[in-house]
Amino acid sequence: MPSAAERTRTLVQSTCSAVLLVPGLYGADPAQLLVSTRSVGPDGDLFLELPMDSPALRVATHAEGDGPSAVLEITDVAPVSLPHRIRGRARVSGRLTTVPGVPGPGRMTLRLAPGEAYVDDLWGAEAVWPEEFRDAAPDPLVGHEAELLQRLHAAHGEQLGALCGLLGERSARRPSVVPLALDRYGLRVRLCQDRRRCFDARFEFPEPVRDISELRHAMHTLF
Template identity: 35%
Template sequence: MSDSHGWAAAPATAERARSVLAASWSCTVTADGGREEFVGAHTAEEDGRVLLRVPEDSALLTAAICAPRGEPSAVLEFADVAPVPVRSRIRARLWLAGWFTPDGDRLAFRATRIVLKQPSGAVAVDLDEFAAAAPDPLATAESHLLTHLADAHPDAVQRLTRLVRSESLQGVVRVQPLAVDRHGLTLRIERTGAHGDVRLPFHAPADDVGQLTERMHALLGQAAAAACPRALQRQRTDGDR
C-alpha cells in the first residue's frame, strides 16, 4: 500500500461474514442425508437466519428435521468468488453449523457455530455479532462494479498502481481489481508463478454507489499526484547523466 494512506480500515469479521452470505447466489448443505448444492434457493434475513427452499422429496429435508435433539442438523457452506478472473478466485468461505426447522414452504436455519475462512486464516465469528451486523452496503453490487471497472476502465486500474510501492510491482504480469467494499479497493497483483494483494483504503467510507464513485475519483487523483514525483525523479536522473 502507498505510504500516503493513513487509514487502513477494513470490514469487521462479522460484517465480512454477513457480506459473503448476502452476495452468495448458491450454497452447499451437508447433512446426514448427504450433500446437496442449491442455486438461487436461499435468502438471508436481517437477524442472520437463512431461509432455504428445498424440494419436498429432498433427503436433506428429512435428515434435517429428524436430526437428534441437541445435535446440529446441517452445515451450510458459502463460497465468495471473485467476479473478475484472477488466480485463486475463492476469496473466502463461510460455514454455518446449526439447526433447520420448517417455516412454511421453506426451512429456516439458525446457526450455532460460524466460521469464516480467508487467506489470512479461519476465525470463529461471534453469534451475537453476526446477528447484529449488516452486510457491506456495496456487497450485492460488487460483482457489477468490479467487472465494469476491469472491462471498461483498465486504464484506471493501471493508474491506480501508482499508489502501490514499486517493489510490489516487480515482475508484475497483470493487475486486476479483486474486491471493493465501503472501506476500500483491493487489487490483485499477479507475477509469474505468484501473486499478492494490495488494499487501497478510501479517505472515508462509501455507503452507496454514488459515494463510491467519489472515493474512486479521489484515489485516481492521489495516483495522478503520486506520478508527478516519479516523473520529476526521472528528469533529475536523466539530467545527471
C-alpha cells in the first residue's frame, strides 16, 4: 500500500480543493482562502497561489520573524457519483512566507514550510513527518485518476460487475458497482445495495504500474 507520506503528497499535488487557514483571520471570505494551484519544491516546501486580495497574503507580507503559522486543508471528493463521496482529507501545517514575483494576473505565491502533516483517507489515519513528506513521491496516476474513473464508470460497468463476481456471496444480490479510487497498486470499488448498505472491495494489480501504458495492461489482466 502507499505510505502515508505518499498519500499526502498525492493529495497535495492533485486537483482536490484546498483552503489555506491562518489563525486570526476570522470572518474572511472563504473564496479568498482557496488555493488556485499548488506545487512542492525539492526541499518539501509547498508553493501556493492565491488571489491578490487574499488576507493570507496580507498577513504573510507584514509578518515578522519566521512568518505566521498556517494550515493547508485538502478535501478529496470522488470524481464519480456515489454514496459517501468524500474519500479523504489531508492537512499540512507550517510557516508562511512570501515568494517574489507574480505568477499571473491577480495572483501571488506563498511558501508553506511544512512542520507536520496528517492524512485521513480510505487507507486509514496517520501522521507524516516533514522529512517523509519531502522524500515521498505522488502516485504516478494522480493527474489521470479522475478521468479514468469516470471512463470506467461510464463505459465499463459490465466488466466491473464481472470483476465483483469474485467476491462470492457478498455480491450475490447484484449491488451497484462504482469505481472509487485508482492508484499504481490497484483499483478500489464501492458496492451498494442502497445508501445505507455499502462496502468497498480492492483489487490489486500483479505489479505496481508506473504510467498509463502499464495501467492499460494491468487493467486488461485484472478484467
